[in-house]
Amino acid sequence: MSTTAPVPPPPAGPPAGAPPVTLDLSKSGPTPFGRLVTVEWRKMIDTRSGMWLLSITAGLLALVMGIIVLVVGLNGYQVDANGLSQGLSIPVSLLLPVFGILIVTSEWSQRTALTSFTLEPHRMKVLGAKLVAVSALAVATILLAIVLGVITNLLCAAVTGNPLQWDIEASQFLWTIISQLAFFAMGFALACLLLNTPGAISVFYIVALVLPIMLWGTLFALFDWAKDLLPWIDINTALAPLMSGADINGNTVAVEAINYVQGIWTVFLWVGIPVTLGLWRIRRAEVK
């Protein structure tokens, strides 16, 4: 190509090595982490999709609560708090992980990562803020489920006239919360890895919901090898003995050290590995 205009040498810039800082840095400190968390919290609920997800989760909670009271009232069953905590954790576990997925993937599908990572170029800090914000939401939802469980228990007692029972086991209750958070962290981890909303949601529901219900339970009941293998690859199967002292098909088992190892391993497999790879990917990604 013929260049007719001379290309003048670039104006003499600051000497290489240590250019003088000419920005007035006094007007800003580093963005505090808490502020980023507040912003991420706001971003979860300021769109219609976010409001819908929250409303549907709340609606499902109310629905399950209503069904329990109705069934108990009609049949005169005695309910206990353990059963209630299990029942009401279903709506929470059903939709909440979607928040953990969307908070990451929507930045890519809506291309807001361009703004987010320009406002705060320390990308891991942004992702950390997202994790904290969405975990806070998860805990808040679980607390809401507990409150509703208490109310349901009171209603059931009122409807049936049975004595109130508050016999919830602390350890079972704790494990319910741990498994909720584990699944939800798994959604977040898969989202970081795939950076794609439909992909992350599909993989999450297949691994966390569809396979355990449709396949693992059957295999577990029929084959010895499945009994040995599945606790190493499925979080549900691994955590079941720890949560309730029974395997996924409801048979009582003695909890041993190996169950803890399996629990930690499966969480590492579905949370630790994808989140590590995913964060590595996000750190290096070109944001367009």
Next chain:
Amino acid sequence: MITVDRLTVSYGAFTAVDDVSFVAQPGRVTGFLGPNGAGKSTTMRVMVGLTPPTRGQVTIGGLRYHDIPNPARHVGSLLDASAQHAGRTGREILTLGAQTMGLPKARVDEMLDLVGLTDAEAKRRLRNYSLGMRQRLGIAHALLGDPSVLILDEPANGLDPAGIRWMRGLLKGYADRGGTVLLSSHLLHEVEQIADEMILIGHGRIVAQGDRKTLLAGASKGDITLVTSLDNAGLGAALTQAGHTVEPVGEGLKVAASTEQVGRVALDAGVVLTDLRSGGAGLEDLFLELTSGTAREAVPGVVPAPTPGGIPA
């Protein structure tokens, strides 16, 4: 001040930005010009840390973007006005930005006022925004933190003529107050009226840079003047006599001389001029010539023949 220092960005075998160096000075508007795909946006993304450089670096005010605390308070950027959540309102998008930067809410209203988005428009969701409204919102977002450096990628895209004029005034005033402005465009006329300095890029390389005068001086291959007078024949004869090459063009004459020389000959010959202007390569020609190696236009000189009888049904 933005300092781009020997920046190269490669994607495998393809080099999008090839050893680019330039400085955008404070108090000046620097225009970054080039055809589509020349590497402007890639260079700008490197500036704000969204694209990792393969080699070289960019510093803003002496710091890498990554090392500037709360960088949006210092560097306002608009890279893609459509890269916002379609379901958020304009006001919400600005509010999120202001909150992240730690600015008071009042700043959002100030910026909405500044870019001329009404209260009703600010309440609409981004998916219902026209491109021009998105650009205005993007400019508002870039100015939110009262930065001293502005990086705008194709900011005039989608703005109506009034909007473009408004933006020119805004950026000019901003530079006059000591700010550094870098704006890119693939349209020369958008930039040449406000840019104090122009960087022409094609095929990932800088092909020319300087202010308007320097660029034109480098481009001209001897003076050409276009002149029209009340007595073209008389003027032509006088010019030929003075030793200049003259040829008739349209209603006037094309002369191989400077406008001053032609004016003097006309004065001596007593011919009334009705039009006198420099006919040398304009900035537009220069721009096209310099970047033609990369432009996606048809091969020069080959005009596709019209289909006889129009487009067959």
